[in-house]
Amino acid sequence: MENVIALSQKLSKASVKRYSNPYLEFDWPDSLPQDGWFFSPELSSLYATPVYNTLSEAQKKRLAFWELVNFFSLNIHGEKALLQGLSQRLYSHWPAEISDYLHHFLGEENKHMTLFGTFCSRYANKIYPSKAYSLKEEQVHSVEDFLFFARVVIFEEFVDFYNLYMAKDDRLHSLCRAINQYHHNDESRHLAFGRKITQQLYAANSEDWGQDTINSIRRYLGDYIQATWKEYYNPWVYKDAGLSDYYETYLTAWRHKNQQQLRHKISAHCLEFFVNSGIFAEEPVL
Protein backbone atom coordinates (compact mmCIF):
# COMPACT_ATOMS: atom_id res chain seq x y z
CA MET A 1 0.00 0.00 0.00
CA GLU A 2 3.04 2.32 0.22
CA ASN A 3 2.65 3.57 -3.34
CA VAL A 4 -1.12 4.13 -2.87
CA ILE A 5 -0.43 6.14 0.30
CA ALA A 6 2.12 8.32 -1.49
CA LEU A 7 -0.26 8.94 -4.37
CA SER A 8 -3.15 9.69 -1.97
CA GLN A 9 -1.07 12.39 -0.28
CA LYS A 10 -0.13 13.94 -3.59
CA LEU A 11 -3.71 13.88 -4.87
CA SER A 12 -5.07 15.31 -1.61
CA LYS A 13 -2.74 18.30 -2.00
CA ALA A 14 -3.89 18.77 -5.61
CA SER A 15 -7.55 18.57 -4.55
CA VAL A 16 -7.02 21.27 -1.90
CA LYS A 17 -5.24 23.48 -4.43
CA ARG A 18 -7.99 23.07 -7.01
CA TYR A 19 -10.90 23.22 -4.58
CA SER A 20 -13.88 24.67 -6.40
CA ASN A 21 -17.42 25.80 -5.75
CA PRO A 22 -19.77 24.83 -8.58
CA TYR A 23 -22.62 26.76 -6.95
CA LEU A 24 -20.74 29.98 -7.74
CA GLU A 25 -19.02 28.93 -10.95
CA PHE A 26 -22.08 28.09 -13.03
CA ASP A 27 -24.79 30.32 -14.46
CA TRP A 28 -27.98 28.48 -15.29
CA PRO A 29 -30.05 30.21 -17.98
CA ASP A 30 -33.83 29.91 -17.67
CA SER A 31 -34.00 27.93 -20.89
CA LEU A 32 -31.71 26.55 -23.57
CA PRO A 33 -31.83 27.31 -27.31
CA GLN A 34 -33.68 24.69 -29.36
CA ASP A 35 -31.31 24.95 -32.30
CA GLY A 36 -28.02 24.23 -30.50
CA TRP A 37 -25.83 21.17 -30.24
CA PHE A 38 -25.63 19.57 -26.78
CA PHE A 39 -23.78 16.34 -27.55
CA SER A 40 -21.03 15.80 -30.09
CA PRO A 41 -22.73 14.10 -33.04
CA GLU A 42 -19.86 11.63 -33.60
CA LEU A 43 -20.41 10.30 -30.07
CA SER A 44 -24.14 9.75 -30.55
CA SER A 45 -25.26 6.16 -30.00
CA LEU A 46 -26.92 6.31 -33.41
CA TYR A 47 -24.06 7.96 -35.30
CA ALA A 48 -23.16 6.24 -38.59
CA THR A 49 -26.13 3.88 -38.37
CA PRO A 50 -28.83 3.76 -41.08
CA VAL A 51 -31.40 5.63 -38.99
CA TYR A 52 -28.99 8.49 -38.24
CA ASN A 53 -28.50 9.20 -41.92
CA THR A 54 -32.25 9.67 -42.39
CA LEU A 55 -32.51 12.43 -39.75
CA SER A 56 -32.63 16.13 -40.54
CA GLU A 57 -30.16 18.44 -38.77
CA ALA A 58 -32.93 19.61 -36.42
CA GLN A 59 -33.72 15.97 -35.52
CA LYS A 60 -30.04 15.24 -34.94
CA LYS A 61 -29.85 18.18 -32.55
CA ARG A 62 -32.96 17.05 -30.71
CA LEU A 63 -31.47 13.57 -30.40
CA ALA A 64 -28.19 15.11 -29.19
CA PHE A 65 -30.00 16.95 -26.39
CA TRP A 66 -31.59 13.73 -25.10
CA GLU A 67 -28.29 11.86 -25.50
CA LEU A 68 -26.74 14.46 -23.17
CA VAL A 69 -29.57 13.99 -20.64
CA ASN A 70 -28.93 10.24 -20.79
CA PHE A 71 -25.18 10.77 -20.40
CA PHE A 72 -25.68 13.00 -17.37
CA SER A 73 -28.25 10.54 -15.97
CA LEU A 74 -25.87 7.61 -16.23
CA ASN A 75 -23.20 9.75 -14.57
CA ILE A 76 -25.59 10.38 -11.67
CA HIS A 77 -26.29 6.65 -11.25
CA GLY A 78 -22.60 5.76 -11.52
CA GLU A 79 -21.64 8.40 -8.99
CA LYS A 80 -24.37 7.37 -6.55
CA ALA A 81 -22.87 3.86 -6.50
CA LEU A 82 -19.43 5.40 -6.18
CA LEU A 83 -20.42 7.51 -3.17
CA GLN A 84 -21.84 4.44 -1.42
CA GLY A 85 -18.70 2.40 -2.07
CA LEU A 86 -16.30 5.17 -1.09
CA SER A 87 -18.10 6.00 2.14
CA GLN A 88 -18.13 2.31 3.12
CA ARG A 89 -14.35 2.32 2.80
CA LEU A 90 -13.71 5.51 4.80
CA TYR A 91 -11.76 4.76 8.01
CA SER A 92 -11.87 1.04 7.35
CA HIS A 93 -8.89 -1.30 7.13
CA TRP A 94 -6.63 1.05 5.16
CA PRO A 95 -4.15 3.70 6.37
CA ALA A 96 -5.52 7.14 7.32
CA GLU A 97 -3.85 8.87 4.35
CA ILE A 98 -6.17 6.94 2.05
CA SER A 99 -9.24 8.11 3.98
CA ASP A 100 -7.95 11.68 3.67
CA TYR A 101 -8.08 11.37 -0.09
CA LEU A 102 -11.40 9.48 -0.10
CA HIS A 103 -12.92 12.58 1.56
CA HIS A 104 -11.84 14.68 -1.43
CA PHE A 105 -13.00 12.01 -3.86
CA LEU A 106 -16.43 11.89 -2.20
CA GLY A 107 -16.77 15.66 -2.03
CA GLU A 108 -15.84 16.10 -5.67
CA GLU A 109 -18.19 13.36 -6.88
CA ASN A 110 -21.03 14.90 -4.88
CA LYS A 111 -20.42 18.26 -6.58
CA HIS A 112 -20.46 16.61 -10.01
CA MET A 113 -23.82 15.05 -9.26
CA THR A 114 -25.32 18.41 -8.34
CA LEU A 115 -24.30 19.75 -11.76
CA PHE A 116 -25.70 16.78 -13.66
CA GLY A 117 -28.85 16.72 -11.55
CA THR A 118 -29.45 20.46 -11.91
CA PHE A 119 -29.06 20.30 -15.69
CA CYS A 120 -31.40 17.31 -16.11
CA SER A 121 -34.05 18.56 -13.70
CA ARG A 122 -34.03 22.12 -15.00
CA TYR A 123 -33.94 21.52 -18.77
CA ALA A 124 -35.27 17.99 -19.28
CA ASN A 125 -37.48 17.63 -16.22
CA LYS A 126 -36.25 14.07 -15.84
CA ILE A 127 -33.39 11.76 -15.03
CA TYR A 128 -33.46 8.50 -16.96
CA PRO A 129 -33.49 5.49 -14.61
CA SER A 130 -30.51 3.16 -14.78
CA LYS A 131 -31.17 -0.31 -16.19
CA ALA A 132 -28.45 -1.85 -14.06
CA TYR A 133 -29.77 -4.62 -11.86
CA SER A 134 -27.36 -6.78 -9.97
CA LEU A 135 -27.99 -10.26 -8.73
CA LYS A 136 -26.49 -10.28 -5.27
CA GLU A 137 -23.48 -12.55 -4.96
CA GLU A 138 -21.45 -12.84 -1.78
CA GLN A 139 -17.74 -12.21 -2.30
CA VAL A 140 -14.78 -12.30 0.04
CA HIS A 141 -13.80 -8.87 1.31
CA SER A 142 -10.66 -8.49 -0.81
CA VAL A 143 -12.56 -9.39 -4.01
CA GLU A 144 -15.30 -6.89 -3.19
CA ASP A 145 -12.74 -4.11 -2.65
CA PHE A 146 -10.96 -4.97 -5.88
CA LEU A 147 -14.16 -5.16 -7.94
CA PHE A 148 -15.41 -1.88 -6.52
CA PHE A 149 -12.32 0.03 -7.67
CA ALA A 150 -12.14 -1.85 -10.98
CA ARG A 151 -15.74 -0.73 -11.66
CA VAL A 152 -14.75 2.84 -10.73
CA VAL A 153 -11.93 2.77 -13.30
CA ILE A 154 -14.16 1.38 -16.06
CA PHE A 155 -16.99 3.81 -15.42
CA GLU A 156 -14.70 6.84 -15.15
CA GLU A 157 -12.48 5.94 -18.11
CA PHE A 158 -15.51 5.86 -20.39
CA VAL A 159 -17.16 9.04 -19.11
CA ASP A 160 -13.85 10.89 -19.18
CA PHE A 161 -13.47 10.22 -22.90
CA TYR A 162 -16.85 11.89 -23.47
CA ASN A 163 -16.05 14.72 -21.05
CA LEU A 164 -12.77 15.58 -22.71
CA TYR A 165 -14.16 15.34 -26.23
CA MET A 166 -17.20 17.49 -25.49
CA ALA A 167 -15.32 20.03 -23.40
CA LYS A 168 -13.24 20.80 -26.51
CA ASP A 169 -16.11 20.71 -29.01
CA ASP A 170 -16.83 24.33 -29.88
CA ARG A 171 -20.09 23.41 -31.63
CA LEU A 172 -21.63 22.66 -28.24
CA HIS A 173 -23.49 25.07 -25.97
CA SER A 174 -21.13 26.74 -23.49
CA LEU A 175 -22.94 25.31 -20.43
CA CYS A 176 -22.60 21.80 -21.76
CA ARG A 177 -18.89 22.29 -22.47
CA ALA A 178 -18.30 23.83 -19.04
CA ILE A 179 -19.94 20.93 -17.17
CA ASN A 180 -17.88 18.41 -19.15
CA GLN A 181 -14.69 20.37 -18.48
CA TYR A 182 -15.46 20.66 -14.77
CA HIS A 183 -16.02 16.91 -14.52
CA HIS A 184 -12.83 16.10 -16.42
CA ASN A 185 -10.73 18.33 -14.15
CA ASP A 186 -11.47 16.16 -11.13
CA GLU A 187 -11.71 12.84 -12.96
CA SER A 188 -8.05 12.83 -13.93
CA ARG A 189 -7.16 12.61 -10.21
CA HIS A 190 -9.88 10.06 -9.50
CA LEU A 191 -8.63 7.91 -12.36
CA ALA A 192 -5.03 8.07 -11.19
CA PHE A 193 -6.13 6.90 -7.73
CA GLY A 194 -8.50 4.26 -9.11
CA ARG A 195 -5.88 2.72 -11.40
CA LYS A 196 -3.24 2.62 -8.68
CA ILE A 197 -5.43 1.00 -6.03
CA THR A 198 -6.95 -1.46 -8.52
CA GLN A 199 -3.47 -2.62 -9.55
CA GLN A 200 -2.35 -2.77 -5.93
CA LEU A 201 -5.35 -4.82 -4.76
CA TYR A 202 -4.94 -7.25 -7.65
CA ALA A 203 -1.20 -7.66 -7.13
CA ALA A 204 -1.59 -8.14 -3.37
CA ASN A 205 -4.45 -10.66 -3.50
CA SER A 206 -4.57 -12.52 -6.81
CA GLU A 207 -2.27 -15.34 -5.69
CA ASP A 208 -4.49 -16.08 -2.70
CA TRP A 209 -7.68 -15.95 -4.77
CA GLY A 210 -6.78 -18.87 -7.04
CA GLN A 211 -7.60 -19.42 -10.69
CA ASP A 212 -11.34 -20.09 -10.29
CA THR A 213 -11.89 -16.75 -8.56
CA ILE A 214 -9.72 -14.95 -11.11
CA ASN A 215 -11.75 -16.48 -13.96
CA SER A 216 -14.95 -15.43 -12.24
CA ILE A 217 -13.58 -11.88 -11.75
CA ARG A 218 -12.69 -11.69 -15.45
CA ARG A 219 -16.16 -12.86 -16.49
CA TYR A 220 -17.79 -10.39 -14.10
CA LEU A 221 -15.73 -7.42 -15.31
CA GLY A 222 -16.31 -8.33 -18.96
CA ASP A 223 -20.06 -8.38 -18.25
CA TYR A 224 -19.79 -5.13 -16.32
CA ILE A 225 -18.10 -3.41 -19.27
CA GLN A 226 -20.83 -4.58 -21.60
CA ALA A 227 -23.56 -3.51 -19.17
CA THR A 228 -21.89 -0.11 -18.76
CA TRP A 229 -21.92 0.35 -22.52
CA LYS A 230 -25.55 -0.66 -22.83
CA GLU A 231 -26.54 2.29 -20.64
CA TYR A 232 -25.39 4.55 -23.48
CA TYR A 233 -28.01 2.99 -25.81
CA ASN A 234 -31.34 3.97 -24.33
CA PRO A 235 -34.57 3.33 -26.29
CA TRP A 236 -36.31 6.07 -24.27
CA VAL A 237 -33.81 8.61 -25.56
CA TYR A 238 -34.83 7.68 -29.09
CA LYS A 239 -38.52 7.97 -28.15
CA ASP A 240 -37.96 11.41 -26.57
CA ALA A 241 -36.11 12.45 -29.72
CA GLY A 242 -39.25 11.64 -31.69
CA LEU A 243 -38.10 8.42 -33.36
CA SER A 244 -40.60 5.66 -33.98
CA ASP A 245 -39.65 1.99 -33.43
CA TYR A 246 -37.36 3.03 -30.62
CA TYR A 247 -36.75 -0.51 -29.35
CA GLU A 248 -35.80 -1.72 -32.83
CA THR A 249 -33.60 1.35 -33.19
CA TYR A 250 -31.83 0.37 -29.96
CA LEU A 251 -31.22 -3.20 -31.16
CA THR A 252 -29.94 -2.04 -34.54
CA ALA A 253 -27.66 0.62 -33.06
CA TRP A 254 -26.15 -1.73 -30.46
CA ARG A 255 -25.33 -4.37 -33.08
CA HIS A 256 -24.13 -2.00 -35.81
CA LYS A 257 -20.44 -2.39 -36.71
CA ASN A 258 -19.80 1.37 -36.68
CA GLN A 259 -21.05 1.58 -33.11
CA GLN A 260 -18.96 -1.44 -32.12
CA GLN A 261 -15.94 0.40 -33.53
CA LEU A 262 -16.85 3.51 -31.56
CA ARG A 263 -17.06 1.47 -28.34
CA HIS A 264 -13.67 -0.11 -29.11
CA LYS A 265 -12.11 3.29 -29.71
CA ILE A 266 -13.47 4.74 -26.46
CA SER A 267 -12.65 1.60 -24.43
CA ALA A 268 -9.11 1.15 -25.80
CA HIS A 269 -7.27 3.02 -23.05
CA CYS A 270 -9.24 1.30 -20.30
CA LEU A 271 -8.82 -2.20 -21.77
CA GLU A 272 -5.11 -1.62 -22.25
CA PHE A 273 -4.84 -0.87 -18.53
CA PHE A 274 -6.64 -4.08 -17.53
CA VAL A 275 -4.64 -6.25 -19.94
CA ASN A 276 -1.29 -4.66 -19.02
CA SER A 277 -2.06 -5.08 -15.32
CA GLY A 278 -2.67 -8.81 -15.90
CA ILE A 279 -6.29 -8.48 -14.75
CA PHE A 280 -7.61 -9.48 -18.17
CA ALA A 281 -5.93 -12.28 -20.11
CA GLU A 282 -7.54 -10.87 -23.26
CA GLU A 283 -9.89 -8.05 -24.18
CA PRO A 284 -13.59 -8.80 -23.60
CA VAL A 285 -16.22 -8.62 -26.36
CA LEU A 286 -17.81 -5.18 -26.58
Place this chain on the structure above:
Amino acid sequence: MSQEQDIKNRLSRWVAQQSSDYQQDSVPFDLAIIEQRIITSVQIMELILFLEHLRGEPINPMHIKPGAFSSIDSIYQHFFSEDQAYA
Protein backbone atom coordinates in the same frame (compact mmCIF):
# COMPACT_ATOMS: atom_id res chain seq x y z
CA MET B 1 -54.54 -17.30 -27.33
CA SER B 2 -54.87 -15.22 -24.17
CA GLN B 3 -52.72 -12.16 -23.67
CA GLU B 4 -51.05 -13.92 -20.74
CA GLN B 5 -50.15 -16.92 -22.87
CA ASP B 6 -48.86 -14.67 -25.66
CA ILE B 7 -46.62 -12.63 -23.35
CA LYS B 8 -45.28 -15.72 -21.60
CA ASN B 9 -44.54 -17.37 -24.96
CA ARG B 10 -42.61 -14.32 -26.15
CA LEU B 11 -40.67 -14.13 -22.91
CA SER B 12 -39.97 -17.85 -23.00
CA ARG B 13 -38.56 -17.68 -26.56
CA TRP B 14 -36.55 -14.55 -25.73
CA VAL B 15 -34.95 -16.17 -22.68
CA ALA B 16 -34.09 -19.36 -24.63
CA GLN B 17 -32.40 -17.26 -27.34
CA GLN B 18 -30.12 -15.54 -24.83
CA SER B 19 -28.37 -18.69 -23.67
CA SER B 20 -25.89 -20.36 -25.97
CA ASP B 21 -25.99 -23.51 -23.80
CA TYR B 22 -29.77 -23.92 -23.85
CA GLN B 23 -30.79 -26.10 -26.78
CA GLN B 24 -34.59 -25.62 -26.90
CA ASP B 25 -36.55 -22.83 -28.66
CA SER B 26 -38.34 -21.88 -25.46
CA VAL B 27 -38.03 -22.46 -21.73
CA PRO B 28 -40.72 -23.94 -19.43
CA PHE B 29 -42.62 -21.18 -17.65
CA ASP B 30 -41.62 -22.50 -14.23
CA LEU B 31 -37.93 -23.07 -15.00
CA ALA B 32 -35.61 -21.35 -12.49
CA ILE B 33 -33.81 -19.25 -15.10
CA ILE B 34 -31.51 -17.40 -12.71
CA GLU B 35 -30.68 -20.33 -10.47
CA GLN B 36 -29.85 -22.48 -13.51
CA ARG B 37 -27.86 -19.64 -15.05
CA ILE B 38 -29.94 -19.49 -18.25
CA ILE B 39 -29.88 -15.71 -17.72
CA THR B 40 -26.84 -13.91 -16.32
CA SER B 41 -26.54 -10.61 -14.49
CA VAL B 42 -25.66 -8.65 -17.62
CA GLN B 43 -28.60 -10.16 -19.51
CA ILE B 44 -31.03 -8.90 -16.86
CA MET B 45 -30.45 -5.41 -18.20
CA GLU B 46 -31.36 -6.62 -21.69
CA LEU B 47 -34.40 -8.38 -20.26
CA ILE B 48 -35.55 -5.15 -18.58
CA LEU B 49 -35.35 -3.37 -21.94
CA PHE B 50 -37.37 -6.17 -23.57
CA LEU B 51 -39.97 -5.96 -20.78
CA GLU B 52 -40.18 -2.20 -21.30
CA HIS B 53 -40.76 -2.85 -24.99
CA LEU B 54 -43.60 -5.29 -24.22
CA ARG B 55 -45.13 -2.96 -21.61
CA GLY B 56 -44.62 0.20 -23.64
CA GLU B 57 -43.31 2.13 -20.65
CA PRO B 58 -40.06 2.47 -18.70
CA ILE B 59 -39.22 0.30 -15.70
CA ASN B 60 -37.20 1.62 -12.79
CA PRO B 61 -35.03 -1.26 -11.54
CA MET B 62 -35.01 0.28 -8.07
CA HIS B 63 -38.67 -0.73 -7.75
CA ILE B 64 -38.17 -4.35 -8.78
CA LYS B 65 -38.67 -6.80 -5.94
CA PRO B 66 -36.26 -9.67 -5.26
CA GLY B 67 -37.28 -12.85 -7.03
CA ALA B 68 -39.03 -11.04 -9.89
CA PHE B 69 -36.80 -12.68 -12.49
CA SER B 70 -36.86 -16.22 -11.04
CA SER B 71 -38.98 -17.72 -13.84
CA ILE B 72 -41.25 -16.73 -16.74
CA ASP B 73 -44.23 -17.14 -14.39
CA SER B 74 -42.72 -14.77 -11.84
CA ILE B 75 -41.76 -12.22 -14.51
CA TYR B 76 -45.33 -12.23 -15.81
CA GLN B 77 -46.74 -11.98 -12.31
CA HIS B 78 -44.41 -9.11 -11.46
CA PHE B 79 -44.68 -6.97 -14.57
CA PHE B 80 -47.91 -7.86 -16.40
CA SER B 81 -50.61 -9.37 -14.21
CA GLU B 82 -53.43 -7.19 -12.93
CA ASP B 83 -52.20 -7.53 -9.37
CA GLN B 84 -48.63 -6.94 -10.51
CA ALA B 85 -46.06 -6.24 -7.83
CA TYR B 86 -44.39 -3.66 -10.03
CA ALA B 87 -46.55 -0.56 -10.31
